[in-house]
Amino acid sequence: MSLLQAIRNPNPQPLPRPFFARNPRRVARELLGKVLLRDAGNLRLAARIVEVEAYLGQNDPAAHAAAGNTARTSVLFGPPGYAYVYFIYGNHYCLNVSCEPDGQAGGVLFRALEPLTGLEHMAHARDIEVHGPKDLLKLTSGPGRLAEAFGITRARDNGRDLTSEASGLWIGEDDYRATGIQATLRVGITKAAELPLRYVVRGNPFVSGPRAGANSR
DNA sequence: ATATCGATTATCT
DNA sequence: GATAATCGATATG
Numbered sequence: 001m002s003l004l005q006a007i008r009n010p011n012p013q014p015l016p017r018p019f020f021a022r023n024p025r026r027v028a029r030e031l032l033g034k035v036l037l038r039d040a041g042n043l044r045l046a047a048r049i050v051e052v053e054a055y056l057g058q059n060d061p062a063a064h065a066a067a068g069n070t071a072r073t074s075v076l077f078g079p080p081g082y083a084y085v086y087f088i089y090g091n092h093y094c095l096n097v098s099c100e101p102d103g104q105a106g107g108v109l110f111r112a113l114e115p116l117t118g119l120e121h122m123a124h125a126r127d128i129e130v131h132g133p134k135d136l137l138k139l140t141s142g143p144g145r146l147a148e149a150f151g152i153t154r155a156r157d158n159g160r161d162l163t164s165e166a167s168g169l170w171i172g173e174d175d176y177r178a179t180g181i182q183a184t185l186r187v188g189i190t191k192a193a194e195l196p197l198r199y200v201v202r203g204n205p206f207v208s209g210p211r212a213g214a215n216s217r
Numbered sequence: 218a219t220a221t222c223g224a225t226t227a228t229c230t
Numbered sequence: 231g232a233t234a235a236t237c238g239a240t241a242t243g
Binding site: 145 | 235
């Protein structure tokens with residue numbers, strides 16, 4: 001049995017804006033199993049969302065929005081369904097989608113995807129060669145990796161409308177339902193680290209982190 | 218399998 | 231001036 005799945009419906013439907021106009025916890029949980037797509041000319045990239053984290057806004061000390069509405073974080077305070085892209089550790093971009101109604105901060109961080117379409121292009125964008133399952137798992141497993149695979153940068157994508165197919169970067173729904181959703185601790189934070197706001201598809205090999213593929217039992 | 222560390226820069230104190 | 235919603239490489243058990 002293969003690691004690779006096919007998309008269930010070649011014409012996924014974009015998620016509507018009201019989907020994102022809610023608490024980031026609900027949005028995060030319901031984003032699992034949905035599909036991130038990049039369209040550019042003839043090229044299509046598609047990958048299933050298997051790991052996300054909720055960031056709650058100004059009251060969440062771990063959230064970038066806790067610093068207030070600044071030039072960096074303004075998308076988080078704007079209307080729902082838009083891309084918030086930030087640069088971190090001098091190396092990596094990370095993708096979020098804004099949540100909550102206009103004026104209220106909140107977002108969901110995309111942490112890992114299961115690649116479906118356009119794997120060759122993703123490998124090229126990641127500057128790696130895929131020879132086996134081990135390499136495949138490095139393609140889109142981790143927030144920095146998935147951003148690189150999709151060519152996501154702040155200059156290019158911050159503020160992009162993720163509910164519009166025409167925007168070229170969007171979130172769609174095919175005929176797939178995620179099962180086995182598990183809440184765990186968020187990764188890489190020091191403040192509010194005890195909140196279980198990371199959501200994963202249990203057992204999915206593309207989930208990032210120490211126990212990614214080796215659910216040793 | 219876990220631990221530690223360097224890279225490299227935007228942002229905030 | 232310090233820190234960060236990370237990754238990849240290297241070291242050690």
